[in-house]
Amino acid sequence: MWQNLLANKRRGLRLLGVIVLLLPLLFLGLFFFYPLVNIFRLSITAAAFNDLAQRPYFRSILWFTFWQAGLSTLLTLLAGLPAAYLFAHYDFRGRSLLKALTTIPFVMPTVVVAAAFRALLGVNGPINQALVGLFDLSRAPLQLEQTLTMILLAHVFYNVAVVVRLVGGFWANLNPRVVEAARVLGASPWRAFREITLPLIRPSLVSAALLIYLFTFTSFGVILILGGPQFSTLETEIYRQYVTFLRPDIAALLSLLQIMFTFALMSVYARWQQHTAVSLDFRPQQTNLRRPQTRLEKTAVAALIAGLGLFLLSPLAALVWRSLVDRDGQFTLAYYQALPELRRGSVIFVPPLTAVRNSIGYALLTVLLAGLLGVLTTTVLVRPSRWRNWLDPLFMLPLGASAVTLGFGYVVTFNWLRTSPLLVLIAHTLVAFPFVVRSLMPVLLGIKPSLREAAAVLGASPARVWREVDLPIMGRALLVAAVFAFTVSMGEFGATSFIVRPNSGYLTLPIAIQRYLGQPGALNFGQAMAMSTILMLVCAVGFVAIERFRYADVGEF
Amino acid sequence: MLDLNAIQKSFDDTAVLRSISLSVAAGEIVALLGPSGCGKTTLLRIIAGLETADSGEVLLDGEDVTAVPVHRRGFGMVFQDYALFPHKNVGQNVVFGLRMQQWPPEKANGRAAQALELVGLAGFAQRAIHELSGGEQQRVALARALAPAPRLLLLDEPLGALDRALRERLMLDLRAILKQAGGLVGRPEGITAVYVTHDQAEAFAIADRVVVMNAGRVEQVGRPTDLYARPASHFVARFLGMENILPAELLGGQPPRAQTPLGPLVFTDLPNSLPVGAATNLLIRPEAARFTTADDTGENVVHGRLADVSFRGRYQIATIVVTVGETAVSLKLEFDTAETLPDIGQPVSLRLNPQAMILLP
Numbered sequence: 001m002w003q004n005l006l007a008n009k010r011r012g013l014r015l016l017g018v019i020v021l022l023l024p025l026l027f028l029g030l031f032f033f034y035p036l037v038n039i040f041r042l043s044i045t046a047a048a049f050n051d052l053a054q055r056p057y058f059r060s061i062l063w064f065t066f067w068q069a070g071l072s073t074l075l076t077l078l079a080g081l082p083a084a085y086l087f088a089h090y091d092f093r094g095r096s097l098l099k100a101l102t103t104i105p106f107v108m109p110t111v112v113v114a115a116a117f118r119a120l121l122g123v124n125g126p127i128n129q130a131l132v133g134l135f136d137l138s139r140a141p142l143q144l145e146q147t148l149t150m151i152l153l154a155h156v157f158y159n160v161a162v163v164v165r166l167v168g169g170f171w172a173n174l175n176p177r178v179v180e181a182a183r184v185l186g187a188s189p190w191r192a193f194r195e196i197t198l199p200l201i202r203p204s205l206v207s208a209a210l211l212i213y214l215f216t217f218t219s220f221g222v223i224l225i226l227g228g229p230q231f232s233t234l235e236t237e238i239y240r241q242y243v244t245f246l247r248p249d250i251a252a253l254l255s256l257l258q259i260m261f262t263f264a265l266m267s268v269y270a271r272w273q274q275h276t277a278v279s280l281d282f283r284p285q286q287t288n289l290r291r292p293q294t295r296l297e298k299t300a301v302a303a304l305i306a307g308l309g310l311f312l313l314s315p316l317a318a319l320v321w322r323s324l325v326d327r328d329g330q331f332t333l334a335y336y337q338a339l340p341e342l343r344r345g346s347v348i349f350v351p352p353l354t355a356v357r358n359s360i361g362y363a364l365l366t367v368l369l370a371g372l373l374g375v376l377t378t379t380v381l382v383r384p385s386r387w388r389n390w391l392d393p394l395f396m397l398p399l400g401a402s403a404v405t406l407g408f409g410y411v412v413t414f415n416w417l418r419t420s421p422l423l424v425l426i427a428h429t430l431v432a433f434p435f436v437v438r439s440l441m442p443v444l445l446g447i448k449p450s451l452r453e454a455a456a457v458l459g460a461s462p463a464r465v466w467r468e469v470d471l472p473i474m475g476r477a478l479l480v481a482a483v484f485a486f487t488v489s490m491g492e493f494g495a496t497s498f499i500v501r502p503n504s505g506y507l508t509l510p511i512a513i514q515r516y517l518g519q520p521g522a523l524n525f526g527q528a529m530a531m532s533t534i535l536m537l538v539c540a541v542g543f544v545a546i547e548r549f550r551y552a553d554v555g556e557f
Numbered sequence: 558m559l560d561l562n563a564i565q566k567s568f569d570d571t572a573v574l575r576s577i578s579l580s581v582a583a584g585e586i587v588a589l590l591g592p593s594g595c596g597k598t599t600l601l602r603i604i605a606g607l608e609t610a611d612s613g614e615v616l617l618d619g620e621d622v623t624a625v626p627v628h629r630r631g632f633g634m635v636f637q638d639y640a641l642f643p644h645k646n647v648g649q650n651v652v653f654g655l656r657m658q659q660w661p662p663e664k665a666n667g668r669a670a671q672a673l674e675l676v677g678l679a680g681f682a683q684r685a686i687h688e689l690s691g692g693e694q695q696r697v698a699l700a701r702a703l704a705p706a707p708r709l710l711l712l713d714e715p716l717g718a719l720d721r722a723l724r725e726r727l728m729l730d731l732r733a734i735l736k737q738a739g740g741l742v743g744r745p746e747g748i749t750a751v752y753v754t755h756d757q758a759e760a761f762a763i764a765d766r767v768v769v770m771n772a773g774r775v776e777q778v779g780r781p782t783d784l785y786a787r788p789a790s791h792f793v794a795r796f797l798g799m800e801n802i803l804p805a806e807l808l809g810g811q812p813p814r815a816q817t818p819l820g821p822l823v824f825t826d827l828p829n830s831l832p833v834g835a836a837t838n839l840l841i842r843p844e845a846a847r848f849t850t851a852d853d854t855g856e857n858v859v860h861g862r863l864a865d866v867s868f869r870g871r872y873q874i875a876t877i878v879v880t881v882g883e884t885a886v887s888l889k890l891e892f893d894t895a896e897t898l899p900d901i902g903q904p905v906s907l908r909l910n911p912q913a914m915i916l917l918p
Contacts, residue, residue, distance in 0.1 A: 044897030177640035180607050183627045185705065192628075196651075263864040291569065294609060445591045 006347075017380045022388075024377045024395070024433075031426050032398055035409025036259070042412060043252035047248045051427040052253055053535065058237075062257075065217060065233040069150070070269040072155035072216040073209050079156050079311075080163025086304045087164055088171035091289040098305060099164070100547050102192075106161040107543045109220030109491025115517060115532035116146065116315035119153050119225060119322045126318055128208070129329075146228035154222045159212045165210070170204035176288050203272075210269045218262060221510075222395060225517055235257050235404050239497065242408060252412075253407040258318055262400050316536060323529035327522050335526035347515040347524070350505045350533055355512035359490055359535075362421070362508060366428040366489035367482045369513075371514030373429070374481060375474075379466065381437075382444040392441075399434045403494025407431065411498050418499060421506040427495040433487035443477035444470065478551045487542040490535060501517050509535050558583040558602070559709060564613035564656050566599055573599050575773040576613070581709075586735055588751040588764035592796065596773040597753045598713055604751060605711050606630050610830055615707065628657070633670035633707030637714040638745030639698040641686045647673070647697050649683030653707035672704040673697075675741055676734060699734065710735070710750040716759060717877040728762040735763070757797050761785075769793050787826075791838050800889045805839035805916060807831055815816050815916060817840050818886050819879055826915035840918045843874070845913035849906050861888075863877045863899055873898070877905060889899055 026330040052058050087099055105113060119125060121144045128140035135141075144150045174197070182192040198205075220235040232240065234254055241251040326332045342355040347356070377395055381388055396407070410423055417423045447470065455465045493510040500507045509531055516528035559581040563801045566574040574596045581587045604625035614623045622630060632829040633654070641650050651672055655665035666682075673679055676696040681689075689697065695715060702710060705880040713743060715731070716724045739747035754760050760767045761781040769784065769792075770774040777789040788794035794802055805815040805822075816840055824839065831837060849858060861879035862885070872891045873899060879886045890907070892898065899905055 038603065119734045175638065175640060177636045177638060178642060180627075181605070181636060181640040181701075182642070182653065184605055184630075184632055184711075185701070186629050186631070187653075191657070196642060369631035 007350050009416070012177070016439055017383070019021065021380050021391070024373045027373060027430075028395070028398070031410075031430050032401070032406075035406070035413040038413045039252045039255050039405065039409050042248055043256050045249045047255045048247075048249035049491075050248075051250055061234065061237050063234050064231070065235075068151065068233065069213050069217040069219075072152055072159070073212045075152055076156045076212050076216075077163060077205065077209060080113065080160045080167065080366070082304055083160065083164050083308050084168035084171055086301065086308070087168040088174075089176075089288065089290070090301055091291050092301060092305065094305075098309060100543075101309065102164045103161045104316075104367045104540065104543055105157050105312065106159075107156075107491075107539055108356070109510055109539060110158075110219075110493050111225065111491070111513045112319070112532050112539070113149070113154050113315070114222050114535045115513060115528060115534075116319040117150055117157070118517065118530075119529060120315045120318035121150060123154075124327070136340060138442075146230065148227075150226045151223055151231065154226055155216050155219060159215055162211050162215075163208050164209040167201060167204045171201050172288055174200055174288075193255075205456035207269065208267060210272065214262065214265050214269070217265070218258065218404075220402065220404050225514060233495070235402055236266065238404050238408055242411070248412060248507050249517045251408060255408055258405055259401055261420050262402065266400050269388075279352060306361070319529060319536060320533050323526065323533045335523070335530040337447040338523065338527060339530060343523075348507060348512055350507070351501050352512055352516075352527060354505065355507055355509045356531070356534060358421070358506055359509040362393040362425055362428055363489040365425050365485045366432050367430040367485045369425070370436045370485040371478070371482055373433055373442055374490075375478070377437055378440040378444055379470070380472075382441065395437050396434050398430050403427075403431060403492065404498065407495030407498030410495065418501055419504075423499050424496055424506065424508065425500060428489040431492055431495065432488040435484040435488055439476050439481035440474060442476060448475055449490075482548050483542045483545045483549075488541045490538055490542075558618060559751070560616040560619075560793075561600075561604070562614045562616065564600065564603060564615070566608070566610050567595075569638070572643075573773050574610070574797070577770075577775060578613075578769060579775065579778070581749060581751060583749055584739065584744070585766060586732070586748075586750045586764045587875060588753065588760035588767045589770055590757060590760040590767050591755065591770035591776075593755055594772075597755075597770050600770075601711050601713055601751060601753045602707075605632055605634055616794070625820070631704065631705070632675065632709045633702030633712055634711040634797055635695075635698045635702050635713065637717045639694045639718075641694055641701070643686055645686070645781065646682070647684045649726045650686070650697060651682070651701045654701065656678075658705055660858075669700075669704055671741060672700040675703065675728075675738060676700045676729070680803050691719050692727060694806045695719065695727065700807065703738050703748075706744075708749070710738075710748050712750060713754045714753075714754055716756075725868060728759055729839050732763045736855040737892045749813075756845065760833075767770075769796060771796075772853075773796065787915065788840065789918060794838075794840050799840055799842070800840035801843065803839045803841070803886065805837055807833055807837065807916065809833035812911060812918070816882055818884055820881065822909065822911075824911045824914035824916065826912070830918060831916065832907060837860060840915050840917055841909060841915040843889060845889045845909045846877075846892075846907040847886055847910070848896075849908040851906045853908065855908065858906060859909065859913060860904065860906050863901055863903055863905050865901060866893075866898055870894070877907065 078299050083102065108116075108529075121127060121142060123140045123143070123145065128142050131141050132136065172373070177197050178200070182196045183189070187195065218235055219233070220239070223231055223233050224236050225240070227236070234257065238251045238254045238258070241247045241254065256549070292298045299493075322333055324331060324333070326334065340350075340351050342349075342351045381392060381395075401409075406427060410427060411418065414423055451469050452465050455469050456462075460468055491510060492508070493514070496508050496511055496515070500511055511530050513531045513535070516524045516531065560577075561577055564574050564577040565572070568841050577596075577600060579587075579592045589600060591597045593597075596737045599608060601612045606625065609625070610686070614621050616622070617630075617745060633822075644652065645653070647796040648666070648669055651669040653666050654669055656817050660668070670679070671683065673681055676699050678693065678696050678700065681693070681697070685733065686694065686697070695718075699715070716727055719727065735750055742748055752763055752874050754763075761784075764781065766778065767781055767784055767829055768778050771792050777784060779787075784793065785797065788797060788799065789803060803817045803818045803819065807817055808821060810816045812825055814823050815837075849855075853858065859879050863875055864878045865876040867874045867876075871894055873894055873896075875892055876890045877890060879888065
């Protein structure tokens with residue numbers, strides 16, 4: 001009799017699990033796979049295939065997409081390696097602060113980064129002004145607006161955190177004695193690096209390179225805003241083909257190409273992660289850190305710290321600065337004071353402040369929706385079952401399709417919903433959902449099963465176990481997930497740029513910023529700066545919250 | 558061959574080495590012995606060139622090598638955790654130093670095979686590092702250090718990561734290998750080595766000479782037998798595992814006596830530097846006591862109670878508590894296993910051999 005009851009109970013639990021999972025699965029099916037299928041359907045036209053195959057224009061776009069990603073990856077690795085070395089080997093005052101700083105660009109919305117680089121390196125930017133003043137020049141010496149240099153700089157700025165975290169973390173775990181052994185045996189510092197260190201950190205280098213390549217391959221906002229019309233990648237071309245040239249079939253075919261390539265790259269990455277799980281000589285991270293000793297070391301470390309700090313902070317500082325000074329260099333609050341006004345001839349149809357309010361509303365609702373879906377999903381997934389192995393990657397799939405593809409799919413599938421704010425909210429929820437799952441899963445998996453068993457033996461029902469054990473432990477992770485969802489929604493640009501109609505009153509802050517940046521005039525530029533500053537501050541606060549509440553070393557990428 | 562001259566080193570304003578001077582003769586194995594944090598590893602790393610001294614100099618055959626970078630010193634080093642290259646196999650590990658010296662591959666492989674044979678690992682060249690046991694890894698590390706014929710071999714707690722039984726066995730092997738290695742490295746006088754350890758048994762078993770270090774200073778230098786016979790300080794005696802150390806006041810006389818908590822004791826060994834009346838410590842060796850009768854009133858007789866017996870194989874250690882007035886003194890004394898001890902808790906009387914007691918300076 002007991003066995004029967006137990007078996008029934010177990011069956012009941014499994015049924016409950018399926019029901020609980022149904023909601024996120026349904027959401028994913030309707031708002032992720034269905035639009036993708038539509039894109040696929042759209043793309044199957046002879047005209048699109050012919051155009052794509054015959055016009056050299058597309059070949060050059062494809063080629064540019066690949067090589068700019070490759071070059072960006074290479075430059076990021078080169079810039080990131082010294083920083084990774086610094087964090088892996090040296091202890092210095094302000095170390096954790098600087099390490100946190102390197103991650104800040106990573107959580108900044110693309111629009112903010114693009115705006116920041118225009119603020120810093122634009123014709124009227126502080127660097128050009130300083131050079132003009134210093135050398136008494138008649139015009140700005142750095143003409144970087146709408147150049148490849150600017151794009152590459154922004155990409156490096158964005159992804160340096162990946163190198164510092166992945167490679168730096170790996171490097172710090174290498175046994176320093178191994179390198180010392182090579183040195184005693186007669187290897188010069190360079191030789192020891194090449195023969196010992198490099199092969200040993202290679203797994204993390206390849207991981208970082210693959211990730212950065214993926215990120216820069218699908219980069220959208222940076223290229224759209226900083227590159228201008230003469231630079232086009234797969235991503236921006238999807239947008240242009242649909243919005244400007246009204247060719248949804250070509251856009252769909254390009255989307256398909258993008259998805260195929262990203263998934264291929266993601267599976268290579270996943271395979272590589274498994275492959276690198278070979279046992280190396282690992283030791284605790286703490287013991288390897290030391291303070292710089294000799295004068296040479298001290299100088300090098302100081303230079304690295306200063307260079308890194310300057311590189312990370314100057315664009316953001318320039319952003320704030322240019323939101324606060326007018327064309328004559330006088331301090332002004334005019335750009336902020338004008339935010340509640342709807343100016344005549346404005347590029348958007350509501351006062352900028354409405355965009356701020358919209359974004360905060362979207363973000364709060366995204367937290368609620370993505371949080372709910374995430375908790376449901378992880379609660380079921382965390383229990384071992386035969387489903388987990390293929391459900392877990394399934395829920396990560398939205399990371400693979402770029403936001404642009406997602407937005408495009410929404411537009412062709414749910415065109416009738418475009419006038420309501422609902423579609424933007426759904427898109428944000430879908431983009432934030434994998435982040436929520438990724439923040440919750442490791443923490444939940446880290447809970448020892450014996451804790452739940454102990455609670456059950458003491459008389460707690462499954463629901464009670466969840467409330468008394470899982471939920472309190474998850475509390476902090478939940479907070480992190482919520483902040484993640486909030487910042488992701490605040491900064492989302494790719495999908496929203498598709499969904500929001502030009503004359504919509506439901507537009508978001510990043511869209512407003514992009515529109516203002518695309519317009520001439522000091523007031524437009526200043527207001528773009530002011531809005532970017534607000535967005536940056538919101539995300540920075542969110543970032544500080546994440547760093548504070550995150551369980552140490554759980555869930556890095 | 559190796560001379561250290563007034564080496565000083567501090568980390569973040571804490572002095573780790575306070576003016577260390579030391580000479581190592583060619584073919585000699587010298588052990589740096591001390592508790593963790595005494596500075597022995599730092600000293601070894603300064604000799605290797607992995608750490609720079611704040612002041613002082615390192616001379617090799619009279620030539621100042623203080624400023625020579627580590628990879629140009631031509632030393633060999635064995636690390637505590639072996640630091641084998643995990644991405645290279647045994648043979649590639651051993652051949653690494655030879656490649657750095659531009660040996661032709663053919664010759665280098667031959668030499669590597671020789672080195673592996675010396676440490677008893679002939680035929681292991683193709684093995685991956687993670688397939689080896691701890692003891693085998695330790696031997697590979699030794700072969701790798703010896704293969705390029707180093708002028709000086711440095712060993713940093715090379716047996717520290719091994720379990721006790723294996724360590725006991727390898728101690729003897731290691732000394733034999735080091736003494737034979739002279740042939741491999743082309744030095745008839747044998748290899749010169751500096752060996753860092755915190756284990757006195759290891760230091761005694763392997764080294765020709767032992768340097769006892771404490772808090773960044775050299776406490777005593779000497780052959781193992783000298784160190785054992787005449788520890789130069791309270792610290793050295795304690796560190797070598799001697800437990801019966803009593804506060805004492807020198808009373809003088811011939812043979813000399815000292816006032817101790819056990820009453821006046823006669824002993825034979827007196828450091829000549831001590832004046833009468835000096836407050837110092839008396840060391841009673843564990844083998845000092847013989848049982849006597851309860852009515853023995855001769856010199857050096859103490860009456861106590863047997864508190865505990867611990868069996869150690871060939872000998873047994875008796876803990877004897879002697880109560881004099883208010884104070885209880887506990888002595889740990891060794892007796893032959895063949896000797897029948899009284900029951901625990903019974904009174905015992907002991908006569909202490911004057912030749913087995915020395916006054917510590």
